[in-house]
Amino acid sequence: MTTTEGLEDVVVSHSQICDLDGKLGKLSYFGIDIHDLARYSTFEETAYLLWHGVLPTRSQLEDVNAQLRANRALPGPASELMRLLPRTSTPMDVLRTTVSALSSFDPDAGDNSREANLRRSIHLTACMPTIVAGWDRLRSGKEPVAPLADGNHATNFLYMLTGEMPDAYNAHVLDVALILHADHELNASTFAARVTAATLADMYAAITSAIGTLSGPLHGGANEQVMRMLLKIGEVDKASAYIQGALDRHERIMGFGHRVYKTEDPRATHLRQMSSELGERTGDSRWYEMSHIIEEYIKEHKGLNANVDFYSASVYYMMGIPIDLDTPIFACSRISGWTAHVLEQYGNNRLIRPRAEYVGPKNVPYVPVEQRG
Numbered sequence: 592m593t594t595t596e597g598l599e600d601v602v603v604s605h606s607q608i609c610d611l612d613g614k615l616g617k618l619s620y621f622g623i624d625i626h627d628l629a630r631y632s633t634f635e636e637t638a639y640l641l642w643h644g645v646l647p648t649r650s651q652l653e654d655v656n657a658q659l660r661a662n663r664a665l666p667g668p669a670s671e672l673m674r675l676l677p678r679t680s681t682p683m684d685v686l687r688t689t690v691s692a693l694s695s696f697d698p699d700a701g702d703n704s705r706e707a708n709l710r711r712s713i714h715l716t717a718c719m720p721t722i723v724a725g726w727d728r729l730r731s732g733k734e735p736v737a738p739l740a741d742g743n744h745a746t747n748f749l750y751m752l753t754g755e756m757p758d759a760y761n762a763h764v765l766d767v768a769l770i771l772h773a774d775h776e777l778n779a780s781t782f783a784a785r786v787t788a789a790t791l792a793d794m795y796a797a798i799t800s801a802i803g804t805l806s807g808p809l810h811g812g813a814n815e816q817v818m819r820m821l822l823k824i825g826e827v828d829k830a831s832a833y834i835q836g837a838l839d840r841h842e843r844i845m846g847f848g849h850r851v852y853k854t855e856d857p858r859a860t861h862l863r864q865m866s867s868e869l870g871e872r873t874g875d876s877r878w879y880e881m882s883h884i885i886e887e888y889i890k891e892h893k894g895l896n897a898n899v900d901f902y903s904a905s906v907y908y909m910m911g912i913p914i915d916l917d918t919p920i921f922a923c924s925r926i927s928g929w930t931a932h933v934l935e936q937y938g939n940n941r942l943i944r945p946r947a948e949y950v951g952p953k954n955v956p957y958v959p960v961e962q963r964g
């Protein structure tokens with residue numbers, strides 16, 4: 592048996608969904624380049640692509656848009672459950688708990704057909720923003736805003752956060768960010784979803800595993816930590832000294848490094864651009880400028896590139912989104928990829944059960960409790 596810590600470069604299954612070339616910095620969903628999707632697609636169309644393997648026709652797109660809109664509201668008891676949680680609960684904890692509870696209100700419970708799981712994929716994708724935005728309002732003592740009956744996914748999310756129709760540019764930025772985060776091969780949370788699905792546990796169990804896995808700072812939680820770091824630095828001309836100090840203390844700089852990419856993360860290209868544009872639009876380029884200095888510094892001194900989490904932090908911040916919603920927004924996008932992978936796993940399932948190389952003690956005699964020192 593060979594042991595590979597962290598499963599680095601271990602290929603555990605075939606998949607048609609996401610092609611990721613870390614050396615060339617290329618990413619595509621079902622063969623369509625991420626740059627084209629970011630420029631020309633919408634989150635809804637990209638989600639359809641992930642679920643079905645092809646772009647929708649116009650009528651299929653209208654249909655999936657309508658289904659997503661129709662599934663935005665939460666079942667009443669799930670909304671009530673959120674009200675019972677302590678206001679100090681993190682948005683990721685609330686998202687994980689509420690998504691887990693949704694299984695109790697599933698009209699197709701017990702049906703593991705592809706059709707039922709596609710309906711679940713749409714339902715989860717449609718209503719996760721309702722949970723996140725609703726929790727942000729509840730914890731601030733406000734009533735949740737009912738979802739829009741129309742408007743796209745990104746517009747609806749921003750509307751539910753504030754109760755006001757968002758700026759069209761901000762809605763566009765969020766739409767692109769949702770496309771960029773939608774899938775990323777066997778990242779830790781998607782792998783967790785597939786491991787759970789491979790036991791033939793239901794989709795809610797798989798997605799609950801994935802949300803828990805995404806919350807960690809080495810995965811989706813990195814974007815929040817990036818923004819906290821930028822706020823701590825505070826001023827553009829303090830950025831280099833702060834980073835040098837952090838490197839001297841052997842700290843990990845969040846938003847840098849990647850298990851697969853050894854070059855520019857293609858998603859960061861778009862987020863960097865949007866961070867720059869938002870700086871110009873808001874008249875405060877500080878967060879973009881600071882980020883750019885840090886990026887150049889880390890590249891020069893550590894040879895590490897910015898990943899998807901680095902520029903998404905300043906992008907969301909400049910849109911006025913609370914910092915601890917960064918990772919839940921990541922989840923609201925990645926749900927499309929998670930569900931696509933769960934569908935693929937169920938379609939050709941084998942239990943995922945690796946081995947560990949035992950390095951503990953052997954042949955230890957059992958000593959009765961009275962005789963233990």
Ligand code: COA
Pocket residue numbers: 597808809810811813842843844845846847848849850851893895898899900
């Ligand atoms: N800051 C400083 N050093 C870093 C680093 C970072 N963000 N990421 C990696 N390194 C260094 C490690 O210290 C290590 O150096 P060493 O060999 O001298 O000990 C080397 O690069 C390899 O790191 P390792 O942790 O083994 O890589 P990994 O593939 O296991 O981890 C990440 C990948 C993403 C977990 C890691 O790069 C990281 O922790 N990044 C910060 C968190 C983050 O942004 N996560 C979001 C990923 S999209």
